[in-house]
Amino acid sequence: MVAFNTTLPVHLHDMLGWGRVPTGMMFLYLQLPLILLGGLMHTVRDRIGLKIPTAAVWVLCAPLLWLLGTYAIPTISRVLRRKSDFSSQTTWYKRYSDTVALMVEALANSPASRRGHEAIARMKYLHHAYRKSGSIIEDDMLYTLGLLTIEPAKWIDRYEWDQTSQMEKCAMGTFWKSFGDAMEVSYESLPSGKEGFKDGLQFFEEIGRWCRDYEMQAMRHSSGISDLQDQLIRNVALGGVPKIFHNLARNMILVLMDDQLRLSMGYRQPAQWVYTLTHTVLLVRKYILRHLVLPRPLIFRQLRVNPDPEERSPHPVHIWEAHPYYVAPTLWNRWGLYAWIAWFQGRPLPGDDGDWFMPRGFDTRDIGPSYMKGRGRNYAREEKAKFGKGRRGQCPF
Numbered sequence: 001m002v003a004f005n006t007t008l009p010v011h012l013h014d015m016l017g018w019g020r021v022p023t024g025m026m027f028l029y030l031q032l033p034l035i036l037l038g039g040l041m042h043t044v045r046d047r048i049g050l051k052i053p054t055a056a057v058w059v060l061c062a063p064l065l066w067l068l069g070t071y072a073i074p075t076i077s078r079v080l081r082r083k084s085d086f087s088s089q090t091t092w093y094k095r096y097s098d099t100v101a102l103m104v105e106a107l108a109n110s111p112a113s114r115r116g117h118e119a120i121a122r123m124k125y126l127h128h129a130y131r132k133s134g135s136i137i138e139d140d141m142l143y144t145l146g147l148l149t150i151e152p153a154k155w156i157d158r159y160e161w162d163q164t165s166q167m168e169k170c171a172m173g174t175f176w177k178s179f180g181d182a183m184e185v186s187y188e189s190l191p192s193g194k195e196g197f198k199d200g201l202q203f204f205e206e207i208g209r210w211c212r213d214y215e216m217q218a219m220r221h222s223s224g225i226s227d228l229q230d231q232l233i234r235n236v237a238l239g240g241v242p243k244i245f246h247n248l249a250r251n252m253i254l255v256l257m258d259d260q261l262r263l264s265m266g267y268r269q270p271a272q273w274v275y276t277l278t279h280t281v282l283l284v285r286k287y288i289l290r291h292l293v294l295p296r297p298l299i300f301r302q303l304r305v306n307p308d309p310e311e312r313s314p315h316p317v318h319i320w321e322a323h324p325y326y327v328a329p330t331l332w333n334r335w336g337l338y339a340w341i342a343w344f345q346g347r348p349l350p351g352d353d354g355d356w357f358m359p360r361g362f363d364t365r366d367i368g369p370s371y372m373k374g375r376g377r378n379y380a381r382e383e384k385a386k387f388g389k390g391r392r393g394q395c396p397f
Contacts, residue, residue, distance in 0.1 A: 104305055115311070115364070120183065121380040124182075139189055142210070145176060148176055148179075149173060159285075198397065237249075240321050254269075302318070302319060303318060314360045315361045315362055320333075322347060324350040324359075326358050328360070333351075
């Protein structure tokens with residue numbers, strides 16, 4: 001048997017004539033380890049986890065990988081250093097939490113929904129002034145879109161037990177092409193940018209090749225860029241890691257990076273034993289997932305935000321990592337297993353420090369740096385009106 005799957009109890013019922021109770025107990029017995037350990041190991045996070053039990057980890061890593069990649073581009077990092085407050089771990093994680101919240105709102109909601117429109121409109125406003133002034137050039141916008149398009153598939157293909165199919169890559173290309181259309185990203189730098197793309201797969205492949213070429217051209221080492229990236233790793237990626245393991249975890253992150261990105265950060269190649277350890281852990285993990293772990297039933301799906309399309313702001317966050325921005329201080333969030341781990345490490349819990357971590361949730365219309373709060377409401381209304389008249393939610397080809 002190549003792998004267990006959720007149809008095994010049905011086969012037992014049909015082949016052996018087992019009753020519902022023995023069949024159900026067999027199903028529970030096979031699922032129980034994953035049910036108990038899944039939350040602790042942070043395996044499944046969203047719909048993707050229903051097919052590949054931990055593929056969502058790579059999708060949720062995408063904002064971090066995307067930020068590391070974009071920070072290596074001088075024109076992008078220059079704007080970030082000039083306009084952003086990265087003085088402490090708290091402010092770093094606030095920026096990261098805002099990025100994830102906006103991306104989840106755009107990804108988890110229908111492209112034609114009110115919540116999806118609000119998220120895209122807010123993103124456009126936050127970028128509008130920089131694009132208008134030329135501080136952010138269009139190739140930087142295209143590169144950012146490209147990383148969001150190709151990185152999850154690349155990491156799933158490298159480290160998951162299954163590979164993404166051509167159909168799945170086509171779907172990713174279709175979704176992010178529609179996303180780029182809404183953000184008014186220019187595709188003129190792509191080979192088919194002017195005449196148009198025939199489908200999502202062509203878009204996926206062209207933007208992937210272009211991103212690699214753009215990295216070779218624009219990604220280079222400088223002290224300012226490497227400091228920014230190093231702070232991102234230290235303050236965000238290692239935020240929930242015990243300090244005693246920081247050096248090892250940092251080196252394992254470097255192993256996972258492409259050489260071009262690692263060199264742009266000024267890091268030397270980690271020791272061979274770190275490569276061996278990292279790839280051994282990932283290989284064992286892949287084998288366990290491929291042969292021993294059942295897909296999770298829908299009832300065990302964990303979502304970062306409530307998927308109700310009619311929910312109004314503020315939107316509370318249900319999953320948190322180093323700092324509990326926008327997380328409600330529920331009984332589980334303050335006294336559950338993860339809360340005890342956070343407390344033991346000296347990290348804040350949901351509800352700590354009054355309203356500092358905004359426990360009521362985030363308002364999509366105000367998300368972003370504090371000086372942007374309350375700004376852009378008219379701009380957002382105009383953009384949402386344009387979305388309503390456009391092709392949001394339809395095929396972009």
